[in-house]
Amino acid sequence: AIGEVTLEKEQTIKDARSAYNALTDVQKALVINESVLTAAEAKLANLKKPGPAPGDDGKITVTFRLIGSEKATKEVDLSKSDYMPEYVTWIKTKSYTLDKDSTVGDLFEMALDKANLDYDGIENNYISSITAPAACGGYTLSEFDNGNGSGWMYTVNGSHPNRGLTDWTLFNGD
Numbered sequence: 001a002i003g004e005v006t007l008e009k010e011q012t013i014k015d016a017r018s019a020y021n022a023l024t025d026v027q028k029a030l031v032i033n034e035s036v037l038t039a040a041e042a043k044l045a046n047l048k049k050p051g052p053a054p055g056d057d058g059k060i061t062v063t064f065r066l067i068g069s070e071k072a073t074k075e076v077d078l079s080k081s082d083y084m085p086e087y088v089t090w091i092k093t094k095s096y097t098l099d100k101d102s103t104v105g106d107l108f109e110m111a112l113d114k115a116n117l118d119y120d121g122i123e124n125n126y127i128s129s130i131t132a133p134a135a136c137g138g139y140t141l142s143e144f145d146n147g148n149g150s151g152w153m154y155t156v157n158g159s160h161p162n163r164g165l166t167d168w169t170l171f172n173g174d
Contacts, residue, residue, distance in 0.1 A: 098110065105122060
């Protein structure tokens with residue numbers, strides 16, 4: 001019900017967040033569109049930044065970091081903590097400038113292409129595998145390699161959108 005995010009919608013967005021936060025964990029698990037609220041909060045924060053409105057020049061600046069993991073050397077059961085491959089930074093946090101209305105997919109392709117990393121699945125709006133940098137071992141890490149629940153996912157401003165890579169539009173500062 002938020003609609004177009006404007007400064008006048010600040011209280012509506014705050015009320016929506018308060019309502020969500022008041023839910024029980026069971027109720028929160030049933031909410032399938034919290035990502036809409038998270039995106040509205042991010043856009044509102046950008047609108048409140050001083051200076052020219054973000055994206056006025058047709059460009060946005062966002063940051064990106066790629067965290068992979070070591071490839072499992074034995075069976076991984078994500079419900080237990082007896083063995084878990086270590087997380088490894090494959091691309092350090094860096095700023096990228098993209099066209100306004102770019103998606104996570106656009107950013108992902110730009111960042112991985114600049115790092116010369118191979119990946120599969122973007123044509124399906126999903127990443128099924130990425131090959132680690134040579135300095136990290138150069139192995140390919142695919143869905144389920146590190147257990148039944150393992151795979152590639154992304155976050156925007158700390159939240160996991162429930163959308164494919166090319167379905168999530170970025171805003172300046174994301």
